[in-house]
Amino acid sequence: MSHYNKGAAAERELMKILEADGFSMARVAGSGSNPLPCPDMIAMKKTKKYAIECKSWKGAHLVLSKEQMDEIANWSENAGIDFLIAWRMPRKKWFFLNQKDFNKTDKNFLISAKKAKEIGLTLNSILNGGVF
């Protein structure tokens, strides 16, 4: 699969998992139709509401541009819901991260796979009501 298709497949995978857990899910339309940045998907229950940016990446580090991270964080803060970065590693291993878990450089936010595995919340934690 192309990089794009892998990303889209990971999004669909996460949508289905969270929907099966009872979240109302919305996949957000692409940037072409949204004038401002917003997250890949929104997951909501009465008691938990998340804006989720979904990354499928098998490398040793995950990097998001400062601009993208800040814009989605602002969008979520203004919306009054929590912002999570969902990193899908190989073999359907998901880790859920907060912006503050990343190291900030001049232009990017960066986290290693090692650190993500140590401090990220697992899918089970999310499904069982992990608190951020």
Place this chain on the structure above:
Amino acid sequence: MSHYNKGAAAERELMKILEADGFSMARVAGSGSNPLPCPDMIAMKKTKKYAIECKSWKGAHLVLSKEQMDEIANWSENAGIDFLIAWRMPRKKWFFLNQKDFNKTDKNFLISAKKAKEIGLTLNSILNGGVF
């Protein structure tokens, strides 16, 4: 413009208006990519969160299928946010309706333009914090 394009233009119009009022906006990706029904857009501030189904229609009655209305209402109820039907009438006149404002028939939910103008909330009410 085609009926589809008119609907898309109305959606963009409403997205821009609510965004300018300080809402975090998300246009939801089309039904092709969402396995289950969900609203056209989501508008969120810390204090107000809406799922919005947007209809551009110049006829004397607005009709939504029972199936579509019930599915989006259930989605919104489960998400814990308010569900609004935004009817765009000619000349950029918007009226915001609740499901209970409609008359229910065997297969549809229906409301007249006359009734919508009488009981629907205007755009100003929404922007000034109308409570539902």
